[in-house]
Amino acid sequence: MTQGFFAELTTTELAGRLRAGETSAVELTRAALRAIAELDGELNAFTAVDRDGAVKAAEKADAELAEGLDRGPLHGIPVAVKDIIEVAGLPTTMGSAHFADHVSTSDAECVRRLRAGGAVLVGKTTTHEFAFGPTGDSAHGGPSRNPHDTTRITGGSSGGSGAAVAAGMVPLALGTDTGGSVRIPAALCGVVGFKPAFGAIPVDGVFPLAQSLDHVGVLARSPQDCRAAYRVLAGLRDAPSRERGETATIGWLDPDLLHPADPEVTRIARAALDGLTVREAEIRDPELARGAYQGIQASEAYANHAERLAEHPELYTDDVRDRLRASARIAGWQHVRALAARDRWRREVGELLSRVDLLALPTTCVTATEVGRREITIGGTGTRVFTALLGLTSPWNVAGVPAVSVPAGALGGLPVGLQLVGRPGQEDLLLAVAARIGG
């Protein structure tokens, strides 16, 4: 696969070079713009690129550093932002024909924090329409494509962010994650994707999919980069911990309890833990997570679209329109039960995480499927691509706990992700252990 400038570079390395005078924000930004120009025709990772704005921001970043104003680890780093997040002055289409002409007039809070941290925003990345799908191949602007095989999906919904980082167009990108939408494209594209605890990063200025499950997250080349970006985005001001994760105990979860997984994917993810302290953990009632996710996500998503769908159904892709209509059929009493299941699932996850420091399982049940494919066979049984992608990630949105996907290896040339799940407030431990695997 062809790769851009940032394919082998972490923001941590770039930050060092910037401060050593070995490169400049303008140079990095031009490298990003060049890589996008070269690669994006094939990958469709970007929906908008802000050449002038990015260069101007980079010049300012350089001037500030020269004057001794250092805004921290993202100062001068080119960053891409998923196209459901408002960036003032740029189009924000939500991947939808409904917003084809929408230009943002203000920054989302997470974007404001990126700018305040000195990051250089280079453009917006392709999202599954309204972030309502984990494949990334159903959007007004067309599918994003996997740098490892452009006939394959990136995963979604933050598919453009996954492809942009994987192909080295930018070292860092923002995504959102309601059921796995940061971790899935990270896994399928072979990068790191981190979703913090629910509420840790504000969602103001992010188009909602399902408010009680929506998280802002980051995609990057390393867990350390995720940690640096997370600290900026969450507004953490305390000194970062020196956690190295050597003594962490990890509970391995059999993915098949949540959703049938390709045994080779499971084997590769499990093998990535070799050398760490791993014991078996067991989910007592996986149905809780599934039922809660389906009932809550569908009901909240439809509530965000009811009038739009009634007035202009033709502006949705068939894919999203059909699923929205199905979402309307969840009854109120089923939503009540989904909320009760969520409460019970949170207690179960709390108990699991009281016995081990982290949980581990594959990020997805399969590697990247073909663009447009909706059904797949796992172990001889037919299943839906959507559930095979979401089945192992969405439980942690329901629980609201932090989770990260790190590259664990490859299967037939396609990346496999290992997912680690931690306790809220112990993100440093989570990312330190992730760094031991995928750093």
Added chain:
Amino acid sequence: MTQGFFAELTTTELAGRLRAGETSAVELTRAALRAIAELDGELNAFTAVDRDGAVKAAEKADAELAEGLDRGPLHGIPVAVKDIIEVAGLPTTMGSAHFADHVSTSDAECVRRLRAGGAVLVGKTTTHEFAFGPTGDSAHGGPSRNPHDTTRITGGSSGGSGAAVAAGMVPLALGTDTGGSVRIPAALCGVVGFKPAFGAIPVDGVFPLAQSLDHVGVLARSPQDCRAAYRVLAGLRDAPSRERGETATIGWLDPDLLHPADPEVTRIARAALDGLTVREAEIRDPELARGAYQGIQASEAYANHAERLAEHPELYTDDVRDRLRASARIAGWQHVRALAARDRWRREVGELLSRVDLLALPTTCVTATEVGRREITIGGTGTRVFTALLGLTSPWNVAGVPAVSVPAGALGGLPVGLQLVGRPGQEDLLLAVAARIGG
């Protein structure tokens, strides 16, 4: 109207007489049992009476007092308990044929607290079937009847408790209140009914109607009696405040903003505030309260009945079966919006109660209607009896704030209730002001 022994006696007075040796718990209990025997054929306030158990408990209470063990203000006081609340050894029918043969094996937590406080449980009181209706006239055991006119409803769902206190069969009764089910029968029967803040009294052992709206409350002859019972039921151990409410500012709410009210009912309720400091208060968005209540109550109620209704629809009264089926038609996304409306309504109520100490409005839009009637005319416009009864009370269940109904006068020989609504944590002020009106 014929009245029993307790028609003019508060628990406060009784507590004094007990300690002065002027009466005994056994004497009070026998008076309650006699009044029930005399009056309940006509009123149907009781579903079960525990003659032997009550006398035994009274003997114990007398012995304890004689030995110097004083359990507080409810020691030796006869109390009745709504028939959706478990009382060990007694039938708890929920007003339903489904539970016609159900005998409780343990006490609800609120009953446990009553017993620990020395109260003498004399029996169970008629409830609207599963507490799912504000009229009290649709139940497996037949309707409770209003002591002021036995062709009229008591109001519900705690109708038996309202009739039992109003007719002087007991000085105090437990009820539950999901949309007004303590305050409505209190208003229609001419007694005091108090619903504390959400969660202040545990609901363990109470059959749920809609968990996020359900409250345990009390019906009594005076606000002071409600306060005494509330302190026992909520487990409050601090010294009661000496709050007298002289300087409280009261915000009057025009009931018509919430639901069209009989102008004579409104006039009588408003006149009960004469002599107090009253200013006009205004609800900005009454639709929030209505939408939230309907969506939440229906969805939670159906979730509590789905399997029972599917298996044995014939065991429900037509009334409750029809409304349960209608409840199933609320969609999940509508429930999501109802929850959002609740959050906004809570903020609005918080703002209202930041400008005045208490809010005041009539308890119901009409006086007691005929048993079985479902439609009514108010000011020339047809409306449903259910909404006319619930329209002014349910907003305070949605808000979760304490509220009390006190007798304000009579219209055509039927009681009119004034409702006062206060801030959580300021129940003493609420009940002190109530005592200035209905004490």
